[in-house]
Ligand SMILES: Nc1ncnc2c1ncn2[C@@H]1O[C@H](COP(=O)(O)OP(=O)(O)OP(=O)(O)O)[C@@H](O)[C@H]1O
């Protein structure tokens with residue numbers, strides 16, 4: 001084996017603890033780059049009657065932040081309650097699920113601190129051991145007031161207890177979503193010591209709860225940006241180092257860039273690289289470019305089908321220029337980009353291809369770009385309201401997949417332009433994370449470590 005000291009089983013198990021592309025994180029040790037957000041959440045949870053809403057794009061790490069924050073807030077030795085929305089869920093089914101878990105939790109050894117053995121509403125009693133399912137409880141709830149009553153019975157005056165309602169945005173009916181606003185308000189009025197942490201995909205709370213909600217005063221909203229550079233690099237470094245092997249720093253930068261700040265890709269690529277290292281013939285001292293390329297190719301194959309489908313609609317069975325155009329749209333850190341800017345990226349990409357193909361002209365580029373908005377082409381792009389010629393990805397996370405494809409085909413996306421441009425800017429709403437933009441040196445053709453030394 002090329003990583004010594006582990007059987008395959010031991011290696012796989014350890015890898016599963018360090019890297020989890022398919023599962024949210026729930027402990028501080030593995031949650032990188034979110035100390036600012038955790039601090040905001042912690043402070044707001046001290047405030048009586050205040051709850052938290054974490055929102056952001058798909059895959060940025062909302063569930064991980066929510067679960068870790070909930071675990072932190074919880075009284076030691078007890079477990080938070082985790083519920084998740086789905087299109088079929090209603091206010092009642094979610095509350096029913098929360099209550100049923102709260103009753104059930106007391107059956108476990110570690111969690112004996114909550115004294116209530118049963119809850120009661122509208123003359124119906126649900127008792128631990130009585131197999132009270134969430135559906136039974138949901139059926140007994142007739143109003144928001146009933147839900148508040150039940151929650152007051154599972155809350156404890158002495159223990160801190162939190163409830164995560166994940167994927168709130170998937171609850172289809174806005175009327176059902178709105179009931180949570182009323183719930184928080186009434187819980188505050190009755191001083192119920194239970195903290196809710198919601199997560200959802202969305203650009204604003206208005207989108208999720210509807211405008212004019214008085215619950216805004218009860219909610220600390222945390223908008224989650226993409227991961228910054230340090231956190232991206234730290235995920236890779238800490239995983240690789242735990243196996244006692246080295247990591248080429250340029251490779252680490254490259255993973256950070258290819259991921260576009262979406263932790264899913266960082267976990268996936270690093271996991272595949274480490275498996276490749278484990279299976280290599282020769283002993284591995286350091287993760288270098290060969291293992292990176294192998295891991296990247298494996299990660300592309302393993303990327304969730306649902307995620308990569310729009311990309312495939314855009315480029316498969318199409319003239320080859322569509323692949324270059326798709327890569328051009330994913331170039332650079334800005335999430336919102338102009339046609340001009342993307343055309344510049346496109347020309348650089350065609351140059352890097354080195355297959356003798358000429359670049360299409362600007363007019364044709366614009367025509368083809370527009371097609372990427374349409375369903376047959378995966379509706380990869382969306383046009384920004386009121387800004388003709390400006391586009392963003394409909395599903396931001398797909399940018400990372402397009403970047404991985406470009407990289408695997410030997411085209412490094414570094415935000416270069418055919419013409420010189422302003423080189424560095426601090427994080428802002430456009431790029432969606434805090435911290436410096438793509439390392440300058442990479443654009444100017446120097447190696448990344450040269451950039452870092454500056
Ligand atoms: N701060 C972080 N540090 C390290 N890994 C992270 C971090 N945040 C998330 N991850 C990892 O990234 C992946 C996606 O995270 P998570 O499921 O929390 O995102 P999400 O925003 O809830 O996604 P979705 O919108 O699909 O529900 C998970 O594998 C998780 O392990």
Ligand SMILES: [Mg+2]
Nearest residue numbers: 062063166167
């Ligand atoms: Mg999630």
